[in-house]
Amino acid sequence: MAFDVSVIGLGRVGLPLALSFADAGLSVLGVDNDPARLSSLRVGRMPFKEPGTQEMLGRVQAAGRLELSDRAEDAAAAAAIVLTLGTPALSHIEIDISQIRAVLDDMLPALSPGKLIALRSTVAPGTTEFVAGYLEKQRDFDVGRDFFVAHVPERIAADQFMAEIGTLPCIIGGIGEASGERAERLFEVLGAPIVHTTPLQAELAKIWTNILRYATFALPNLLMMDCERYGANVFEVIELINRDYPRGGMGRPGMTAGTCLRKDFAFSEERSNAPGMLLAVSRVHESVPLFLVEGVKRRLRGLRGRKVAVLGLAFKRDTDDERDSLSHKLVRLLERELADVVVHDPVVQTPTADLSEALTGADAVIVATDHSAYSSPETLAEIESRSPDCLVVDPWNAFRSGQVFGFASEVAALR
Numbered sequence: 167m168a169f170d171v172s173v174i175g176l177g178r179v180g181l182p183l184a185l186s187f188a189d190a191g192l193s194v195l196g197v198d199n200d201p202a203r204l205s206s207l208r209v210g211r212m213p214f215k216e217p218g219t220q221e222m223l224g225r226v227q228a229a230g231r232l233e234l235s236d237r238a239e240d241a242a243a244a245a246a247i248v249l250t251l252g253t254p255a256l257s258h259i260e261i262d263i264s265q266i267r268a269v270l271d272d273m274l275p276a277l278s279p280g281k282l283i284a285l286r287s288t289v290a291p292g293t294t295e296f297v298a299g300y301l302e303k304q305r306d307f308d309v310g311r312d313f314f315v316a317h318v319p320e321r322i323a324a325d326q327f328m329a330e331i332g333t334l335p336c337i338i339g340g341i342g343e344a345s346g347e348r349a350e351r352l353f354e355v356l357g358a359p360i361v362h363t364t365p366l367q368a369e370l371a372k373i374w375t376n377i378l379r380y381a382t383f384a385l386p387n388l389l390m391m392d393c394e395r396y397g398a399n400v401f402e403v404i405e406l407i408n409r410d411y412p413r414g415g416m417g418r419p420g421m422t423a424g425t426c427l428r429k430d431f432a433f434s435e436e437r438s439n440a441p442g443m444l445l446a447v448s449r450v451h452e453s454v455p456l457f458l459v460e461g462v463k464r465r466l467r468g469l470r471g472r473k474v475a476v477l478g479l480a481f482k483r484d485t486d487d488e489r490d491s492l493s494h495k496l497v498r499l500l501e502r503e504l505a506d507v508v509v510h511d512p513v514v515q516t517p518t519a520d521l522s523e524a525l526t527g528a529d530a531v532i533v534a535t536d537h538s539a540y541s542s543p544e545t546l547a548e549i550e551s552r553s554p555d556c557l558v559v560d561p562w563n564a565f566r567s568g569q570v571f572g573f574a575s576e577v578a579a580l581r
């Protein structure tokens with residue numbers, strides 16, 4: 167069967183995209199080499215949480231518009247091939263493009279002129295040119311004339327896919343005008359406004375979208391740690407900064423990480439003119455778990471044998487994505503202090519303790535993820551009833567008490 171489009175890499179980016187193409191009427195081949203992912207899809211079950219996608223999966227499977235394969239070679243038969251593979255950062259401060267290389271090598275013998283390869287993964291500047299050059303070198307294509315390559319970065323946040331896929335401007339950086347036009351014909355079915363640019367500018371726009379967020383969140387986190395040093399209240403200082411100030415404002419502290427923000431800055435750091443600047447941003451975020459652990463340790467005069475409830479394993483509010491979450495680092499650091507750690511998370515797929523089990527008799531409760539379930543007055547009431555003397559650690563201000571560290575009765579009174 168000739169497919170309109172194949173999507174290689176059915177992860178958190180690729181799968182919702184494949185479903186959206188199919189729902190828009192295209193015939194889609196989804197490719198992934200993870201057998202568990204394919205088996206879940208074959209029985210019609212989404213392998214992760216993304217609002218609206220379970221219904222969409224049912225719809226496109228019933229309509230026969232989504233086929234699945236574990237072989238990248240099969241993707242080469244489609245008119246357009248979208249790569250949504252993982253692009254981690256190596257510890258050498260360098261993009262890891264091994265997944266992209268592997269898939270290109272698998273497809274090389276089967277690729278024919280006239281196809282489009284759209285690179286949807288987040289990549290370091292120059293990677294789209296590399297992909298085009300690699301295809302020209304290995305297969306003698308003349309990219310931009312008889313074969314087409316474009317970078318069409320994904321900027322949607324986890325849990326927001328369906329809300330944003332039809333509205334967030336779709337940036338297209340084609341190698342030559344014809345590649346851009348081919349990519350537009352594919353992505354226009356999703357309905358978002360299209361903006362054409364060069365591949366390099368598309369790459370820079372994507373990674374700097376994330377760098378902007380990562381650097382922005384570092385400021386309130388650094389301020390939170392400074393305030394502890396000076397005995398000041400970070401929420402009051404932020405309120406003083408922001409109140410009626412007409413030129414922007416300070417965000418709020420929290421445990422900032424996740425699979426994108428934690429590594430995309432490295433794609434700039436690879437060749438930076440100010441090496442270390444973004445590493446410093448990363449260090450700020452990476453030091454927040456230790457800051458919280460030390461704050462608890464000081465206030466409880468030691469952590470050995472003390473029960474600590476960690477609320478939230480996901481990297482951000484209401485997602486089930488735990489990849490690169492700082493909660494795991496927080497748990498490891500607490501365990502290294504010989505604390506008895508009990509974790510609760512109502513959203514992730516990893517089994518965790520019940521909220522009541524986690525809270526009963528806890529010496530400290532740390533809100534590690536600001537899931538909306540935790541912001542409710544009921545959670546605070548449960549903390550107060552199950553461990554009335556415990557220390558509540560709330561860098562997100564989920565309980566609206568305006569205290570990063572406060573004892574349960576104090577937090578409840580301030581709410």
Ligand SMILES: NC(=O)c1ccc[n+]([C@@H]2O[C@H](COP(=O)([O-])OP(=O)(O)OC[C@H]3O[C@@H](n4cnc5c(N)ncnc54)[C@H](O)[C@@H]3O)[C@@H](O)[C@H]2O)c1
Pocket residue numbers: 174175176177178179180197198199200203236238250251252253265268269286287288289320321322323324425426
């Ligand atoms: N997760 C996000 O919210 C998000 C947002 C914007 C951009 N991005 C970027 O999009 C890209 C994909 O991210 P993701 O979170 O979906 O990653 P992911 O790791 O969830 O998905 C990648 C998928 O590719 C599959 N895969 C790996 N090698 C393969 C091969 N040789 N053949 C077939 N399948 C293979 C894996 O099994 C996996 O399912 C990354 O570049 C990421 O930086 C992610």
